[in-house]
Amino acid sequence: MIVTINGNERSRxxxxxxQMHVLRKEVFHERLKWDVEIKGDWEIDKxxxxxxxxxxxxxxxxxxxxxxxxxxxTGPNMLRDVFHCLLPAGEIIESPVIWESSRFCVSxxxxxxxxxxxxxxxxxxxxxxxxxxVGVLAGLSNIVTVYDHFLRRIISRAGCDETLVGGPVDxxxxxxxxGMFKVDEYDLEQFKLRWGLEGDLINHQEPRVIGAAA
Amino acid sequence: MDNSVNRLLHHLLDELQxxxxxxxxxPNKVNSDQYLLDSILSCYGLxxxxxxxxxxxxxxxxxxxxxxxxxxxxxxxxxxTDAENHDPAVIYGLxxxxxxxxxxxxxxxxxxxxxxxxASDFGLGENGFSIPIxxxxxxxxxxxxxxxxxxxxxxxYSRRYRSELVNIAYLLHERFSPKxxxxxxxxxxxxxxxxxxxxxxxxxxxxxxxxxxxxxxxxSKRSVNFxxxxxxxxxxxxxxxxxxxxxxxxxxxxxVL
Numbered sequence: 504m505i506v507t508i509n510g511n512e513r514s515r516x517x518x519x520x521x522q523m524h525v526l527r528k529e530v531f532h533e534r535l536k537w538d539v540e541i542k543g544d545w546e547i548d549k550x551x552x553x554x555x556x557x558x559x560x561x562x563x564x565x566x567x568x569x570x571x572x573x574x575x576x577t578g579p580n581m582l583r584d585v586f587h588c589l590l591p592a593g594e595i596i597e598s599p600v601i602w603e604s605s606r607f608c609v610s611x612x613x614x615x616x617x618x619x620x621x622x623x624x625x626x627x628x629x630x631x632x633x634x635x636x637v638g639v640l641a642g643l644s645n646i647v648t649v650y651d652h653f654l655r656r657i658i659s660r661a662g663c664d665e666t667l668v669g670g671p672v673d674x675x676x677x678x679x680x681x682g683m684f685k686v687d688e689y690d691l692e693q694f695k696l697r698w699g700l701e702g703d704l705i706n707h708q709e710p711r712v713i714g715a716a717a
Numbered sequence: 718m719d720n721s722v723n724r725l726l727h728h729l730l731d732e733l734q735x736x737x738x739x740x741x742x743x744p745n746k747v748n749s750d751q752y753l754l755d756s757i758l759s760c761y762g763l764x765x766x767x768x769x770x771x772x773x774x775x776x777x778x779x780x781x782x783x784x785x786x787x788x789x790x791x792x793x794x795x796x797x798t799d800a801e802n803h804d805p806a807v808i809y810g811l812x813x814x815x816x817x818x819x820x821x822x823x824x825x826x827x828x829x830x831x832x833x834x835x836a837s838d839f840g841l842g843e844n845g846f847s848i849p850i851x852x853x854x855x856x857x858x859x860x861x862x863x864x865x866x867x868x869x870x871x872x873x874y875s876r877r878y879r880s881e882l883v884n885i886a887y888l889l890h891e892r893f894s895p896k897x898x899x900x901x902x903x904x905x906x907x908x909x910x911x912x913x914x915x916x917x918x919x920x921x922x923x924x925x926x927x928x929x930x931x932x933x934x935x936x937s938k939r940s941v942n943f944x945x946x947x948x949x950x951x952x953x954x955x956x957x958x959x960x961x962x963x964x965x966x967x968x969x970x971x972x973v974l
Contacts, residue, residue, distance in 0.1 A: 509812070509813065509814060510814075511812045553851075554812070554814065555814070556814045556815065573814070575814065575851050577850065577851055577852055577853065577887060578851030578852060578853065578855070579851075579853070579855065583853075597853070599850070599883050599884055599886065599887035600880055600883055600884060637815060640815055640816065641814075641815050641816055641883065642816065642879035642880040642881075642882065642883040643880070643883075644880060
């Protein structure tokens, strides 16, 4: 199941947000050994302060098993503010119809601590499809992402076509790339069919209660 | 149909470009802003268009900036009652990321519900749609559109034009936000400096006199003075040090540490 959380409402979902940051530490710090900021059990950086949109994949028991973060490229984002060295000199990606995804991570184990390939696959497919749905809702043409070889392989194995727009560049000992994905409703439907995903993934949530929280 | 809309849009954007480069005086700018909004309305068959931004960096004015096509009665009512405090599109929208349809927002606050009732009395269109914007300066804005289409037609319409409307929303922000606007103007300053003018200015920045610069560049002292004076004019500055400071701030010459 997918849950979307708007960054400015993080405090309303303390458990899910906690599980996401713990998973991110496990994946990026411990497993992939990226040079990321660690605070206690969490991996968290300044882009989490810019009210991103989080997509979380929950398992049947309601625990976070995968996550991804989306930011518009017109505002602060990683590719422009941190990884501009990935793009040819002087080039920037800044468009109202291109967003950036970052911190895509999926747990390799299920809740009982067993390695679970089906968990990994379902979470990956679910998050990619949800990202496509957000793209359609937001009228996007593309989503750009900064990733390493390992993530690239996961995403391409899931059946996503990317166009390499930058890299590889060695950043902190990690071969880093920038890739561009097309947002296309037809491709999205095909992708969901292939993975047996039915209905809207991000629209099932209860209507937003505003005013009550303000 | 798609093509004609695209053509219209491009025409509009060209015109917008001309307007922003012609350095209009404020009253003309107000008119051209209104013209731009009205053209978008007719181009896309919208009922109303509203732009609002809050600039986190502007200390002197905490008031948001508005550009709207709503009726003057509605605008008057809005300003008189400080309605942005109860306007759900604004309260909700400035915090949002993903464009949203008003009908999907569920309200519980009585003040906001009352606001919507008044709004519908003013006849603001059946379906509303808001596009949140974030820019590179950290400012946020919201472009809202209303249209008189029933849900089914609106569904089709929105599918087809969403991307274009998102692009337009951002263009409006670039034009109306004070920060974006001033940075666009700054970009033009000094862009026409020649290589000689930049070189002469660079040596001036390093403390060289015109005579010394002339020797270094293999020019006459007169030529160096000529280049520096041209640079002064193009940078809209009055003294050499003023010109050096601005050229350095604009990144045209290397800063002297």
